Amino acid sequence: MVKKGDMLYAWTSDADLAAKAECGGAVTGLLKFALEKKMVDAVFAVKRGQDIYDAVPTLITDPKELNQTAGSLHCGTLLLSKLIKKYLGGASNMKIAMPVKGCDMMGILELAKRDKINLDNILMIGVNCGGTVSPITAREMIADKFGVDPDTVTKEEIDKGQFIIEYAGGHKGISIDELEDEGYGRRSNCRRCKVKVPRQADLACGNWGVIGEKAGKATFVEVCSDKGAKLLDEATKAGVIKTEAANPKGIEIRKKVEGAMFKLGDKWRRRDFADLSPVLWDTINKETSRCIKCYSCIENCPVCFPNEDGLAGKSLMVKDGEVPPKPMFHMRRFAHISDSCINCGQCEELCPMDIPLALFSHAIRAEADNTFEPKLGESRYTN
Numbered sequence: 001m002v003k004k005g006d007m008l009y010a011w012t013s014d015a016d017l018a019a020k021a022e023c024g025g026a027v028t029g030l031l032k033f034a035l036e037k038k039m040v041d042a043v044f045a046v047k048r049g050q051d052i053y054d055a056v057p058t059l060i061t062d063p064k065e066l067n068q069t070a071g072s073l074h075c076g077t078l079l080l081s082k083l084i085k086k087y088l089g090g091a092s093n094m095k096i097a098m099p100v101k102g103c104d105m106m107g108i109l110e111l112a113k114r115d116k117i118n119l120d121n122i123l124m125i126g127v128n129c130g131g132t133v134s135p136i137t138a139r140e141m142i143a144d145k146f147g148v149d150p151d152t153v154t155k156e157e158i159d160k161g162q163f164i165i166e167y168a169g170g171h172k173g174i175s176i177d178e179l180e181d182e183g184y185g186r187r188s189n190c191r192r193c194k195v196k197v198p199r200q201a202d203l204a205c206g207n208w209g210v211i212g213e214k215a216g217k218a219t220f221v222e223v224c225s226d227k228g229a230k231l232l233d234e235a236t237k238a239g240v241i242k243t244e245a246a247n248p249k250g251i252e253i254r255k256k257v258e259g260a261m262f263k264l265g266d267k268w269r270r271r272d273f274a275d276l277s278p279v280l281w282d283t284i285n286k287e288t289s290r291c292i293k294c295y296s297c298i299e300n301c302p303v304c305f306p307n308e309d310g311l312a313g314k315s316l317m318v319k320d321g322e323v324p325p326k327p328m329f330h331m332r333r334f335a336h337i338s339d340s341c342i343n344c345g346q347c348e349e350l351c352p353m354d355i356p357l358a359l360f361s362h363a364i365r366a367e368a369d370n371t372f373e374p375k376l377g378e379s380r381y382t383n
Contacts, residue, residue: 002233021070026219045069053135081107097123102195106342107302126198128206131190141184189345191268202228209254297347341365
């Protein structure tokens with residue numbers, strides 16, 4: 001009987017799925033089982049588009065199509081949470097299962113607090129995340145640092161501190177630290193993130209801590225809710241998923257990997273935030289002077305919404321048609337999300353003027369956490 005708190009190694013019994021998926025295919029196998037058994041109406045996930053740099057959101061109702069979503073896309077920087085509200089009615093009349101990164105999970109939880117998503121209808125299978133790489137940065141990095149035509153790359157992964165690619169001529173890996181010291185590597189918000197194991201999902205899955213003969217062939221699964229326990233228990237009893245108790249040494253290794261990621265996140269926070277205070281507002285005013293008021297930051301933020309009149313970010317203090325807008329335009333938005341920023345990076349990733357908006361909003365959130373709730377930044381989403 002699977003129960004909340006269990007830590008297991010899991011893998012699919014479907015040989016075809018295991019060959020296509022990663023780490024034994026447990027995540028895809030569980031999603032497929034949930035859909036086949038009508039535990040959910042659909043699976044909301046990401047599939048590869050034209051290439052590894054093109055991540056496409058997809059809603060799947062036919063279990064046979066789930067193999068399209070197998071594998072990871074570190075160069076796809078989509079945030080799924082707000083899409084549930086925008087296109088799927090907030091899951092008000094549909095039960096949805098979905099794989100989630102830490103920022104996807106945090107976005108869903110924040111939206112649920114605002115009654116924009118029905119959390120009871122969401123089944124979250126969390127996946128450990130060391131970070132994602134902007135598609136544009138990835139292509140430049142692969143060409144400049146790896147000396148490889150990015151169009152020939154068929155697979156990428158982040159493993160053991162390296163960014164690894166497979167391409168027509170073989171495979172190659174370079175240290176993430178080396179890449180990031182030269183301005184490449186993960187998105188800046190991902191470097192600062194400390195939600196690496198998404199424990200407020202129903203299951204937290206990944207390859208950290210899988211050792212011995214199961215290394216590369218199974219997924220480490222931490223059961224985080226009764227809903228997650230039910231899914232894994234029923235899938236195991238049906239023979240769709242096979243499990244065994246996690247190796248105690250593997251559990252310790254997983255803990256150490258997560259601890260190392262925390263320290264790395266702290267390092268990047270110290271580095272990124274160092275030059276902001278006490279001149280944070282001066283820096284914000286200077287950087288946001290490029291703003292063209294396209295509203296992309298508001299449209300793509302999972303915790304920022306228009307008021308009842310649909311006038312997102314507008315007030316008597318912000319004149320219509322004024323470009324660039326007065327600093328109050330951005331300061332009001334930062335104040336609006338200061339206690340809720342999840343550091344997903346979408347505002348910065350999609351800003352056409354390359355304004356470091358995620359850096360500013362994360363710095364404000366982190367400062368507030370440190371001032372008013374010293375432990376909040378570390379524990380809010382990791383308990």
